[in-house]
Amino acid sequence: MTLEYFPLPGTPVEQLDTPALIIDLDVAEGNISKLQTWANRHKVAVRPHAKTHKSPYWARKQLAAGAIGICCAKVSEAEVLANAGVPEIMITNQIIGERKITRLMSLARSARMIVAVDSPENVRDLSEAAQACGAEIGVIIEVDTGMHRCGTAPGAPSVKLAKAIAKAPGLRFDGVMGYEGHLVANRDYEVRKTETLKAVEKLVETADAMRKAGLDVKIVSAAGTGTYNITGTVKGVTELQPGSYIFMDGDYLQVLKDFKPALHVLAQVTSRPAPDRAITDAGLKSISTDRGFPAAAGITGATVKSLSEEHGNITVEGEAAKLRPGDKIRFLPMHGDTTINLHTHYFGIRNGKLEAVIPIEGRGKIR
């Protein structure tokens, strides 16, 4: 992955060219360590989700801290991770269609692959492909614990599918997952806790029903960043699969403060067309707005009014009214994952200086 702009380590952050996706390395490493330490203390494993960072560099950091493997959403993300030597990869989505299933089987040569299913047809297709390639693939059932996205109904329908997987040649039945995505961002901790416990109970009960039916259920995987410390206390949950905790974003900071914001987009003022307006070079192609406009950080009186493709239109007053063309300003994105996907590299900062330019090899990997 080439980068036409490759500043030297030691470059002060304010001298970086813009827009730049900057990561405070101390903060991101602190977030990884905090989650892993919590999980170790609660005797639950961590399998972080790479859909956030999309980068082997950060996957390696998570593995080095003690993660048992890495999750991702797409075959192409898994290819990036496997290529970088990540030994065990769990795709938390259904992989459908001959083309993608063939790629999944090829991946099994370089990494231990686990994939989520929620239909007998998909089990049949995976089994046929595994046999044709002489591969073995781990399979987990995605159980719908209330998000109503994918997943089989808890209880008997999931047990029935588990039996089919256990009998399918080429497939290894590994267990269940249930992402409580409808609860992870609930702002009210008490509601989040009560509802998450109910949701996760469905997953654990389903796993127990499978065991009663004679199946070996090794994996019971759940949780996002907003529920890690709720789901992680439920007996029977074996591992957590959070993603956003590594960098946090403006939206998630309104849910919990356990992890600190590590990710900003550094922009530059390019024009001061009016006393109360500054224009920056970071628009929609640099910062996503699906969860709201980014927040200016480290300066008071700057509010994002609108973003167009390559411009940020900022209302300025007080301290921010002094901004001149060429001045740098940091923005906290409200949604990290969709912002990261717009960039090719992170600029890793420590003590105010560039330490590493980190490729985002999984950026744009949507197939």
Ligand SMILES: Cc1ncc(COP(=O)(O)O)c(C=O)c1O
């Ligand atoms: C299946 C699955 N697991 C885990 C996560 C991680 O969640 P979070 O970003 O809340 O940490 C996601 C997020 O979309 C997900 O879709």
